[in-house]
Amino acid sequence: xxxxxxxxxxxxxxxIRTPRGKSMPCDPEELCYWxxxxxxxxxxxxxxxVITCKLNGDIQNATGIGYRPHWATCPKSKDFKREAxx
Numbered sequence: 127x128x129x130x131x132x133x134x135x136x137x138x139x140x141x142i143r144t145p146r147g148k149s150m151p152c153d154p155e156e157l158c159y160w161x162x163x164x165x166x167x168x169x170x171x172x173x174x175x176v177i178t179c180k181l182n183g184d185i186q187n188a189t190g191i192g193y194r195p196h197w198a199t200c201p202k203s204k205d206f207k208r209e210a211x212x
Contacts, residue, residue: 129154134202142193144174152193157181161189168195 129138132151141149152170159169159179167181169192179189197203 127154132196132200132202134205135200137196137200139196140193142170142172142174144170144176150174150176151196153196153199154193156191157194158183158185158188159190159192160187168198169193170195 127140129140131137132139138154139151140154142152143149150170157169159167159177159181160183161177161179165178165180167179169177169179169181171177171190171192176195177192181194197206
């Protein structure tokens with residue numbers, strides 16, 4: 127995986143292609159995630175699926191490994207939000 131730099135904050139990012147063909151910037155660190163009801167975190171799997179999950183729990187019961195979307199950690203993420211089309 128090629129590591130790039132965020133144009134907003136300068137931190138390392140990777141690009142993961144979603145099933146719809148869009149590229150999503152993610153933090154490069156792999157994280158364990160747990161799927162269940164009522165969770166609010168997001169994770170991007172290596173094959174590009176975006177899953178609602180939690181990012182802490184018993185490691186033996188982890189659902190899988192993925193990457194946190196960079197917009198969740200970037201202090202400049204609001205600078206990249208697109209206006210909604212009417």
